[in-house]
Amino acid sequence: MTALKSLTLHSLLLRSEQMFADYPAVGFVDGQCLGYHQLAHAVRTSSAALQALGVAAGDRVAILSENMPNWAVAYLAVTTMGAVVVPILPDFSQSEVSNILQHAGASVIFSSSRLQPKLADSAGLTIITLDNFSGLPEQTAAAPPPAEPQEDDLAAIIYTSGTTGNSKGVMLTHKNIVSNVEASRPLAEMSPGESLVSLLPLSHTYECTIGLLVPLSGGACVYYLDKPPSPSVLMPALARVRPHMMLSVPLFIEKIYRNRVLTQLQSKAVLRAAMRVAPLRVLLHRAAGRKVKRMFGGRLHFFGIGGAAVAPDVEQFMRDARFPYAVGYGLTETAPLLAGCGPGTTVFRSTGPAVDGVELRVADPDPSTGEGEIQARGPNVMRGYYRDPERTAESFTADRWFKTGDLGTIDADGNVFIKGRLKNMILGPSGENIYPEELEAVISAEPMVQDCLVLQKGGQLVALVNLNLDAFKEYLADMRGGVSDEFDRLRGEAEGYLKQLQQRVNAQLSAFARISRFIPQLEPFEKTPTMKIKRYLYEARLSQ
Template identity: 50%
Template sequence: MTNNEILTIPSLMGESFRKHGNNQAMGFVGEDAITYNQLRERTRSVMRLLEDLRIEQGDKVAILSTGMANWGVAYLAITSMGAVAVPILPDFTPLEIENILNHSGTKALFVSGNLAHKISGYGPETLETVIAIDDFRITSGNDQISFVAGSEPSGTYNVAEEDLAVIIYTSGTTGKSKGVMLTHRNICFTARQIMGIQYVVESDVFLSVLPLSHTYEQTLGLVVPLFNGAVIWYLRKPPTPSVLLPALQQIRPTTMLTVPLIMEKIYFNKVVPTFQKNKVLAFLYGTRLFRPLFNRIAGKKIYRAFGGRLRFFGIGGAKLNPTVEQFLLDARFPYAIGYGLTETSPLLAGTKVGTCRLGSTGPAMPGITLKINDPDPVTGEGEIWAKGDNVMKGYYREPAITAEVLTPDGWFKTGDLGVVDKNNFLSIKGRLKNMIVGSSGENIYPEEIESVINDFRHVIESLVIQKKGKLVAMVYLNIEELQAKYAQMKKDFNKQAEIINEYLEELRRYVNARVNRYSQLQLVVYQPEPFQKTATLKIKRFLYY
């Protein structure tokens, strides 16, 4: 980041357009990508459309869409004219979407065809126009106005660094969505500073598999590559194996941003079963001598499956299972861990590829100050506080809640518990709100117990809670694997219940042999269906308390 740079999206995109005009910018896998010159032209034409719809600086314009080039076009058009983008997660319910549109005071909405049903019958308070993001047709509102390709905006816009760029409504694990206000400086600061962790060049190829409405993908997977002339590819269908694997072979990405669940599924569903096909192989894989070697072999195969030229595989949004991370270390897979929140645009700490340490998210990002507030004198653990130019302006129309997390001298209280080692590497223990205080005052971290549970065979995911003073684990199982192992489960319902109960008791003993005495499970119960999750695939814990 140079001292004379203006940290706004239109300023830095203007620089990118000048440098990379003929480069490919964005497109769907298997189709032609638009160039940076075409991206600029389309963005300016959408700006003209918004002008015709009487959108002015400071007005709120929402985007409800799956990932595509036109998502980026809409985002750039809105922010380049000083209006405020309100990205909405596709997984939100119609009621949640209505609440966001009303709370934000949205005047116009871009919506993709596959999500239009979520706003049908919506009674707007401030919404005047609905625009089909696929081709920029007006589908509701003034039908005398239309998108004209090649048109130019009539106005000129002076966007300041402290102007609001986006309001992102979180889909947190604790309930009510809050509108996080991020300025141009917040976003552009992160986009520039991350180059010390994830250096992006114009030859990079990104494959986007996460929602653009989440700040993780939005800043690191959209803004960062566009500022640096890279190309971003999107999928027309959800990234199931049958869709993802051919796409990986076709575009051979150099960069991907993911959440832990993606690699955890690959490891537990593909890698582990491979080494448990027979007793000899399973025994060898269980030894310290052979396990790293086998992991290295499996890692090479996975690397090839991802196209064979990955140089940055980012993992963030939640804590990575330590067994899976050890696999990645053994495999020498080009992964990097990041830590941050929507409120910090999002990155606070991260590791470069090749510098990862088991269980750590790495040091603070350049330009960010982290501290452990009121650390435990014995363990050094405490709440992580952060300060930097990427910390949000506050929660939209929520001054009281903003005051709870932002101190007068600029510290943001993350709500996460962590510890910093002698090398300034940060490790996350869990969420402060999730921490359980034991009967003798000891701190119990559910996430750490869950990581042990999730290592057990046939476990897909788990949630540890406290009920009536007892530690209880809810466990969602791979029933198909159990049925394959116990043939009688399919035929006899009573036998199935008996086998599951025996399995859960075995699991309880397994976990209790591996955790401290304060974290012992009193009960393990069967969760019959997957847990509901956020956009970054974290369990919505508040639904199960």
């Protein structure tokens, strides 16, 4: 791979155009793809049109849209001309969108036609319809950018969708982003002409860096769905594209395992017995894994998982099945990848070692466990939070290490093991460290559990549990011969089941970590776009 002239998105696009000109770059699953030369031409033309609108280097230009090929064109058009892109998550409310645009000082926005009603409160904006670029001045020739961006120039301000409900504008430079692209690419081991089906929102750093820029840096093609990825949409798309790569959050593969694999393996007594014998379990998982690989089209060699921890039983299945999963750890503030491993080097329950160029350390480790806050420094660590010097200062140590807010350990081989968020940690009755994420993993291993959340109330641990209602109704039908859909009856049955579940779960936990009450959560949890439960909402409700 030819070295980049500089760690800028301008240099990255130029190298890919030169190396992969005639390869497909981006497209819809059911449509035509733009080749790399066509993509670069569309980017330059759009940059020139933005200049005609008066956009200059350093100006903020927002994007509010579902995933589509034109999202990539707009992102690169803004950043390669030296302006600053402000991606906005499609799930943000109208008021959140308005606040972000005002805080960022954006005067131009690319927006899909479907999401433009969210701009009703944002007066004075120049709106460009991303579906067809209507609103951009027509250009007969692509003008050169005012000046090629420099590595330390600001490239993006990304407003987080965190589970704390407190969105911050993360400032990422060209060097932050492109250094992470270069460090992440070897993990995927992609070849020119390979493909990726994109599922996660491009407005999130994980998908933008690893799911767009990394494939584009290696000559792969990124395919987008033109509808939400329901099974009826996704399955035909996978059959059509037969992707070599995919990115996902844990929930996606966990649903496949629990709904397609585990239900089959628990359907007969002989299979349940075999699952308790390790060598037989491996054989059963391997057979099931072959079916799962075929479901993805049969060519998958990299299935990247990030955003949260994978449930232990699901990871064990993937290891037994030789499913090509890869794990990464990072944050929006680190563009995003700090640690990661490819499919051939995964370590059970670990996110892998630090990626190239990144240093990690455990601050003030507990003498008995080695656990402490993971801190990082490297070329991918953000400049700071936009217009928020106080929170920026709080996020760095005196010697300029970034405080991730995650608790974990690092073993002798450099592998990172994340225990949970520092803010989520609960102190036990005698000062023990209790990580709710670990308790949630135990509960979620139960086939009937869809999602759960462990919180503290009045000094006691409480679990909110969202059951898989279809599976639960089947269970009740087997046990009772039928079940009413009437809400109160269903809640009563759920409470009875949860008392049994509480006994099973607590039998696996240390005395100080046992959960005093299981509460049925009949409605699905509210989540971020990366499928993390908005913990702060339920903490507030539980305290009322």
